[in-house]
Amino acid sequence: MTVQDPVGADPHSCEEYGYGLGRPDGILILKYRSGALLDFGESRQDFLHQFYWSPTGVLATRHGTRTGFVGGGEVFWVHRAVTHEVRAADQQTVYRVCLRQVPPALADLRAGAAAIGDEAARLLPTIARKGYAEDAALAARARIMVGLGAPAAEPSAGPAGGPGFAMTVARAISHDPGDPTRLDEWADRLHISVKTLQRDFEREFGMPYSRWRTRLRLLASRVLLETHPVTEVAHRVGYASPSSFITAFAREYGYTPGRHTPRETT
Structure with a gap:
């Protein structure tokens, strides 16, 4: 799996964690933290699906003519071969995750915001660290895939009751x-x-x-x-x-x- 580095993010740090690379169920996690604007530029991956997630701030995103923002409770999902742009502010942590498979709930989404569940949000930083066992990381990856889903219904519809x-x-x-x-x-x-x-x-x-x-x-x-x-x-x-x-x-x-x-x- 190969990905391009962001541009205009000096100084910035990038940590890379790969598990099962080359296999259909593999995962590559790139963890960025920037001291300046973190600009991934116009990006496209022809063989990899991706999603971006920041637990510490807001992501500015663009896909085609659509521009918007994604908060910490969501990821920005991008299907392979889709051109997109993502930016984050200074002192912000961003996870860029590359996959060969599509999470079940996102099969029909080419690019856009998608919810990240509490367990997935907890597991992603957990496996993005040195020395984590590959078998355990791949098991966590399967749970992260399940934890990615379509956003909640529009507020005009309202939830069916209860919290949320x-x-x-x-x-x-x-x-x-x-x-x-x-x-x-x-x-x-x-x-x-x-x-x-x-x-x-x-x-x-x-x-x-x-x-x-x-x-x-x-x-x-x-x-x-x-x-x-x-x-x-x-x-x-x-x-x-x-x-x-x-x-x-x-x-x-x-x-x-x-x-x-x-x-x-x-």
Whole structure:
């Protein structure tokens, strides 16, 4: 299995872990951590399926004319022979996983966001380390494959009951951090009370909806700031004015977004 290195990610580190390479049930995991923008550029693999996952931030993705974001509860899945682009911000960990087989739930998806279950999210970092036994890693790989699935239904449909309301909303907003929908509007779509949805956010993410949305918007902005001016980024991630965006950004990170100078991309 061979993959290309990302571009424009200096300095960055890449750790490589391969198990059963050359076999249909093999897996190759590339673990990146960058001190600057992590830009995989325009990429295409004719013989390998791939997915990208970041447990520490937001991924900016593009496939054809579709652009968007993927949060930590999802991966960006890419079928072989599909051209795509992925970017991450500085100080962000990204797992790029290469496979020869397609997870059952993703058989009809050429490229796009897909859910990653809790067990799969736990197992992936576990096998991405030195000295892990191949047999155990391949057994974990099989469970990771099962743990990748289609995203939850759109919030307008709502889950069939029980927990998961906050995650349904979080996945929708992760695709568009600038979404202006209020908490009460999400609750109406899900046919639940505002109190129930707020409580589910605090249970799932340890913070209220407004705080979670602000953090997501700022994480997404860090990816965009490397290639877009502050004013454009502010509106893209849902702020009414650049000044309100700058204030929120400085409060979160201790410096202003002007520190990120847009650079040319190819």
